[in-house]
Amino acid sequence: MASYNEISTPTLARLIGTPDCPVLLDVRLDDDVDDDPRLIPGAVRHPFADVVDLVPALAGRSVVVYCQKGLKISQGAAALLRAAGIRAEVLEGGHVAWRDAGLPMVPLEKLPPRDPQGRTRWVTRHRPKIDRIACPWLIRRFIDPDAQFLFVAPSQVTNVAERFSATPFDITDTFWSHRGGACTFDTMIAELGLSSPALERLATIVRGADTNAHDLAPEAAGLLAASLGLSRMFRDDLEQLEAGMTLYDAFFRWARDAVDGGHDWPGTPGSRIGKGA
Known part of the structure; x- marks a missing residue:
């Protein structure tokens, strides 16, 4: 069960494709992306250490951040965004949970x-x-x-x-x-x-x-x-x-x-x- 400031894979899957879908930030390490160069639909890649650069563009919007497993990188990046006044959640289980659920993923090369x-x-x-x-x-x-x-x-x-x-x-x-x-x-x-x-x-x-x-x-x-x-x-x-x-x-x-x-x-x-x- 997703904890405070987390969103579960099934809940996010229901939002994707609708006008209510949050902004999705993929903050995985480059090595993790090289191992699986695909994104959750609608996601954009951004360096985790620089997420505060996005604050002006994210004002008034809901955000979901995910890294490889939904642990320290996405937790920290989401916390930085919340500290700047952005509504930010972490995808529970991260990229791995989405992949293992067999949900659609977009090849970066396309x-x-x-x-x-x-x-x-x-x-x-x-x-x-x-x-x-x-x-x-x-x-x-x-x-x-x-x-x-x-x-x-x-x-x-x-x-x-x-x-x-x-x-x-x-x-x-x-x-x-x-x-x-x-x-x-x-x-x-x-x-x-x-x-x-x-x-x-x-x-x-x-x-x-x-x-x-x-x-x-x-x-x-x-x-x-x-x-x-x-x-x-x-x-x-x-x-x-x-x-x-x-x-x-x-x-x-x-x-x-x-x-x-x-x-x-x-x-x-x-x-x-x-x-x-």
Whole structure:
């Protein structure tokens, strides 16, 4: 059982992928990272001795710190943050506990470089519809909550990527793109080690909506309709992305927690309100 100022692996696992997820700091020693160069989804590496440098950026945010086993390094780093007024907890059992639980982990080698502000930067075609909203949602919820997205003219995606050190996605002839019948969302889940029943269920819906294959999942037509509606509501792509984040948050929570739910009119004789009503 997690003690005071600790969070258990199951509790953290329930938070990852949601808007309530804390900032995750990986403060493992370099030798430990070399032995297992993977991160808990959404985590960023930072030297344990320099965590106080992050205090301005962490103000008002909750933080979970983890080292190899959740002992002296993460305990000390979290204590330093708390002394500076940051709400900081330690992951009980650290990296080892998360790994041994068989939970998703992100290979460091697949992550793009970060800019001087510590953010990853991505670029794709403007006027997004489905994949180009789904992928940013996945990145912000599971890779980098502060990720920056650039929406530009299709002909300029590659040029902008080169000039502005951005990672192109959902465009032909790039690494992060469609592969066969799979969408870019599928590619990211596979390459970033994020596979889970909920994300695989959501990926099927995204694929059905993005490729007009609504027979893949009954929810695909609904996602398409909502996505096209959002694209008509917003002229600004970044405003549309912010609205789309809530849409995908809802689909993810349904895929994770409510697939067995249903709804019916309560006054109908013999009807039953499902678990998710």
